[in-house]
Amino acid sequence: MAVPVPIRCRTSLSLVVVLAALQIQSLAQETPAPPRKIAVVGAGIGGSAVAHFLQQQFGPQVQIDVYEKGSVGGRLATVTVNSQQYECGSSSIHSLNLHMQDFVKLLGLKHRREITGKSAIFNGEQLILEETDWYLLNLFRLWWHYGISLLRLQMWVEEVMEKFMRIYKYQAYGYAFSTVDELLRSLGGENFISMMQRSVSESLLELGVTQRFIDDVIAALLRTGYGQPVSIPAFAGAISLAAAQGNRWAVEGGNTLVCSELLKQTKANVIQAQVTEIELHSTEGKTLYQVKHQANDEHASDFYDMVIIATPLHQEKGNITFRNFDPAVGEGPGSYHHIVSSVIHGYLNASYFGFPDPKLFPFASILATDNPGLFFNSLDNICPVNVSAGFRRKQPQEAAVWKVLSQQPLDKQQLKTLFRSYYSVQTTEWLAYPQYGSSNTVPPIVLHDNLFYLSSIEWAASSVEMSAVAAKNVALLAYNRWFQHLDKIDQKDLMQKVKTEL
Template sequence: MLSRLLLSGFLILIPFSSELGNAGFVQLDGAPPSKIAVVGAGIGGSATAYFLRQHFGPEVRIDVFEKGTVGGRLATVTVNNQDYESGGSIIHSLNLHMQDFVKQLGLKYRKSVAGKMAVFNGEEIILEETDWYLLDLFRLWWRYGISFIRMQMWVEEIMEKFMRIYKYQAHGYAFSSVEELLNSLGGSGFLNMTRRSLSESLLELGVSQRFIDEVISPIMRVNYGQNISIPAFVGAVSLAGAQANLWAVEGGNKLVCSGLLKLAKANLIPAQVTAVSLQTAGESHQYRLGYSSQNEQVSEVYDIVVVATPLQQNVRSGISFQDFDPQFTEMPGSYHQTTASIVHGYLNCSYFGFPDPKLFPFSSILTTDTQGLFFNSVASVCPVNISAGFRRKPPQEAGVYKVFSPRPLEKPELKTLFRSYYSVQVTDWQAYPHYGSAQGLPPVVLHDNLYYLNGIEWAGSAMEMSSVAAKNIALLAYHRWSRQLEMIDQKDLMHKIKTEL
């Protein structure tokens, strides 16, 4: 039960449609675009290139700029000649875009390795998974009453509405803003959920404070590194996979990104984009991208540009927008720092109340929002390539662990969690938005034929969210270019689709 509730890693939960609809090429009075630029080669940018190719056809040139490594927040580190996920690590069984990508690329699902989870409050284990499903259910009921059922019904109702995106995208409909997308799915209720806290919404449903503190809070800490004050919609994204299986890609999730770029026949340009300048000729707009390549400043002109990297100040995208009126400013808000430490060593089971490591039954420990706790979770992790005879190392043997914490762990903290260790590899992520005070949802359309993908993360940050945003932007760019405005921001779409059928 808990293994379905308490999820380790950057989470990917909402189900989306992978249907492509009726893709076509621009054949109206205007010529098709000759060059399209995508800035960023994470899952959002690579999926955007893939969908743009499908909708604009084989002739358009698609350049994808990446200043770092393809994959972005999907990344691995190597320990003893084995690779481990240091970024986004798990995918929901109903993430149909991701499932379709894996199928198209001929990739394989990674073998899952069973393990139990528990919740630690800084002093003791307060909730633990057993080998008996019915016993776990009884314990949840005994400790929390029907709070679990109320939470589950709430999430299922939200997901039932959100799943309408399947049909909308399959029929080729697009949205010019995150607000329009959410409103078409769940009306004002979804928009309100981006403005009120998760704890407030759950308490209103009759979910107990104890359940929120001991079950919901640990999930938010491991998935978003934040507490239950995050918006209710983000919380629902996190909780949506409570009753579903999780999976990952054999060889590493980042293989999806490199594979999509190949399928898109995109030109990968390893360069830092430094400037986007508006070029106006009559009523038409183009964009000159300036970028640094091999210590030289280069620029090229594009008909359509998609920015698939965060533009918040603390992410330091390095992109300046020039010759726009009014002038662009950086997006409001900031990204939340999460540190992933991959530690090869011996877990200190005594810290969790098990002096004999042979009796320690858990593969993952999540934590409550307790003052003084310096980590969000610690979990025994498996390599991205799992052989037939692979087994998870028991605690009395040296294993590989992933620790999520709000900042890099200091030596005394490492010594608290581990009896001893051989190596520590630290990755500091600006992993997801910092869901603080309401700052609104960033725009999708920055200017005519200039789009911003990462605004979707402020509704919910996940691989599949970026993928559905990529599909939406590809549809939006195609319809706006070909002046098919009837396919954008349509009202009462469910009725329209039923009429079409």
Template sequence: MALILLLPAVLYQLCAGQPGPPDSPGRIAVVGAGIGGSAVTYFLHQQFGPQVQIDVYEAERVGGRLATLTVNSQLYESGSPSIHSLNLHMQDFVKLLGLKHRREVPGRSAIFNGEQLVLEETDWYLLNLFRLWWHYGISFLRLQMWVEEVMEKFMRVYKYQAHEYAFSSIEGLLRSLGGEHFVNMTHKSVAESLQGIGVSQRFIDDVISAVLKASYGQSVSIPALVGAMSLAGAQGNMWAVEGGNKLVCSGLLKLTKSNVIHARVTAVSLHSTEKKHLYEVQYERDGTLGSDYYDLVIIAAPMHKATFQMSFLNFQPPLAELARSYHRVVTSIVHGYLNASYFGFTDPKLFPFASVFSTDSPEAIFHSLESLCPVNVSAGFRRKPPQEAGVWRVLSSRPLDRKELKTLFKSYYSVQVIEWQAFPNYSTVSPSKSLPPVLLHDGLYYLSGAEWAASSVEMIAVAAKNVALLAFNRWFELSEKIDQQDLMHRLKTEL
């Protein structure tokens, strides 16, 4: 009888000696409240559960490069204007938050080489195809097939993430999608890749250069993967959020009940205990210094010296240098009357285009010029014709001077200028330089390095999900869900 009575105590002692599953992290810090920071906050909340406290540090505004400004009492997108329909995470966010797609307002485009329009879009699809064939042969078909092949492989990532697989490096993620070919596309230029599939140099100079200038303010020497993502958007199927794209960011942070701290993070320092690492996040707010401790830290802000200086302390060996140069793009929001004669239309009533893209020409004073619609589009809304004062967004490499503004506009009421360290400076990419790491230290992650593979809202949303899954799988030691090879074959056999 005594032996039976002692049995529960013996079993308890045996079980107590066995390591159980680790507790969930108590606190997580996310640095940056743009689409990367807000998305990773949601995915972390989804993975670890609502009991985990998440603090989101933001030095400027929630939304980052998803931003709006006011012109004549109406809001307009000043940052990323549209989202690709293949971005499934953003589609899910919009449904989850009860937001709506903005009403689409059709508009025609043209390409300008600094002297004249070299390609003009019409309202007839078949006529547009005929014009492309007449000017460039079958180059546009070869381009379309190339972009579709790249995007088809990229879409595999959503299946991987649905099964909670994660990757500890961007190269590993790309390799899982398209093999070494995808990794090589981060070093090989888009011009070289398109030439290799038979796209004509004239098509590259006229069309491809104009699209990439409008997207990144850079030339056809940017990496092929970046170019493919940009060209996918140029083929249409784009949408925007009613009320402004930034509502996705603020909505996700509100949904997860995250604690948004409006402060500039100055340093992250490592403090180790017997059982785990702790990270001290040091910050400055309104001239006052502060700090707090976290189990996990995710950096969701671009690490470039011009605008984001942050130190890493107490790491042995020291963390690798993350700072890389970013490319400046200037956005000018102009409320005024377009000078249609600059584009060859003496009568402004005959100017039919909502947007004009510039080729990579020394004569061109802008990258792109676009007639903007407000973020709230009513059922009866119409674009302002050039003979009426409208709101235009002009992208350029530097602020436009008075003479250049007078060249593009007959007259104007206001000009608002935003200078962005908007995108990675892809001219610094070389085959010998690897992509930035995702895993900086056990419990310290860098999300924004994914921009160097391709800078787009969809790439950052995918990177956010990957970081959240990686943090979860590493915390609970689910190694079978990390850096697995041949996932497409594995998922097919599992299903």
């Protein structure tokens, strides 16, 4: 027999149901729907990675359009020599680059088989430091010439990288930063901020690194990494010097595969066009961004809830006009550094480096010191992006493929200086990274409510992994701002917060 429910109890149950329904309705009204369409400007590693991370945050239902006026991959690019492809852009990735490591695993890519080779440093007249096949002998030579400068350098770089690596833990817990300064401060405190204002040479001299070591070794490494002198900011220098040490790897088939495969995996809609203008529209309390673009003299546009700019906003790079923004959005500060990558198939002139007999030339890489008379930054005997099991590096007397980095395109006399003869020269001119020291102002990350500038990070330091870190930060920042998760933005004492959440 059914037991009757008292009237008072029925009323209480009904009230609970009504209140629960009202609460659910209230929450539904307060929680905004995710963005329907997002535009990403640029399909380099930053643009490709941010498309991936945005989909992770907002879900597969969001439509992501990626605009690219050139080739997917940006500075991760290849050229073809004798039916084989070679890296003409960023050629190696450091083992500490965790986002890049994750991308390779996610996409089913492989590490390229490493072909080792020895290096030397050239001052314009002679080789001043030569690597051997014996690790202990190399260390002894460095100690003999420079004392404990190498040890002091390594300790400095390791300290910087240990603090920088905190970013991966912060990002794993969904924390984001609205400015580059806030990001750096969360990792290394005021020390990282001061490193943006002080030069590499000044910082290393204070640590007891000798001027000779800075002039011979540090200058050569920075000319290879950034094409710039030891007067660049210490933080950018530390990131570049970290990339020159330790284990490095590359992607089988070309590093640019990371970008193209990320976009495929994300199912992003890649639009081959140049973005010319972004116009702000506000209707019925909703903000939309009209992205105008051009391809083959044809003009078109589309509207987006959110826009991520993953290409530098500079006259010589971006050429994007912003309309109806208050305050106005314009070009970033400073300028970008001009670097030239020449891939040359030919016979090296080993006598220029002090080896009249080319068979005796033992080096695969030559780094140049900061000598005004030197017309190149580095010279590398490079391997194809697909290294077969039977591949061997060309002997010094054989025609090989070399990559020469220089400030200006090599003229015929300079080519003749470096090569006895050559079959082909393919030149790629890059505005690859900021001209450090041309501006002490770091551009903002947040340009408007849902308009973000990913490439702002490059003014702290520029590398493949810095772009990937910036991409993750922007995706988290966009997500947290959209859903008003303010407790996940610009938080202090994050190390303690993360330990508490563990």
